[in-house]
Amino acid sequence: MAKEKNLEDLFHDTLKDIYYAERKILKALPKMARAAQSPDLKGAFERHRDETEGHVDRLQQVFELMGKRPQGKTCEAIDGIISEGEEVMDAFKGTAALDAGLISSAQAVEHYEMTRYGTLKRWAEVLGMQDAATLFGQTLDEESQTDKALTGLADASANEMAKAA
Ligand SMILES: [Fe+2]
Numbered sequence: 087m088a089k090e091k092n093l094e095d096l097f098h099d100t101l102k103d104i105y106y107a108e109r110k111i112l113k114a115l116p117k118m119a120r121a122a123q124s125p126d127l128k129g130a131f132e133r134h135r136d137e138t139e140g141h142v143d144r145l146q147q148v149f150e151l152m153g154k155r156p157q158g159k160t161c162e163a164i165d166g167i168i169s170e171g172e173e174v175m176d177a178f179k180g181t182a183a184l185d186a187g188l189i190s191s192a193q194a195v196e197h198y199e200m201t202r203y204g205t206l207k208r209w210a211e212v213l214g215m216q217d218a219a220t221l222f223g224q225t226l227d228e229e230s231q232t233d234k235a236l237t238g239l240a241d242a243s244a245n246e247m248a249k250a251a
């Protein structure tokens with residue numbers, strides 16, 4: 087029979103998953119900022135890149151709270167979401183639809199992060215790790231604000247620009 091595993095094991099595995107994902111996102115965001123045509127969208131990606139450094143830092147604090155060293159574990163989901171984003175960047179390069187495409191790719195990233203942080207926050211509460219729950223809550227708020235800001239940029243111009251061309 088398989089060795090017994092518990093919520094703490096799930097928590098630790100998921101922490102490694104999002105740690106890998108955040109570091110991957112940290113590398114992807116500058117490329118998206120360079121690709122973006124609208125200065126507002128560029129700015130949004132640059133700001134979120136800076137916030138993402140804070141997300142990596144908070145995850146390192148959670149590893150520390152657990153007495154574990156920070157370690158990532160390949161996350162196929164984020165690899166897939168980011169490579170689809172790169173496909174959009176290539177396929178729509180130089181077109182009026184590029185920004186709308188970039189926003190949709192970035193929102194897929196944000197939503198992935200939101201599911202991870204939502205789960206981790208809840209598990210941290212169940213495990214009595216209140217400090218970790220607070221850290222996850224802070225990051226979750228920033229992911230959610232970013233998602234909303236991206237919707238705002240899509241509504242304000244990117245979608246209409248893509249449609250009109
Ligand atoms: Fe993040």
Ligand SMILES: [Fe+2]
Nearest residue numbers: 196199229232
């Ligand atoms: Fe994010």
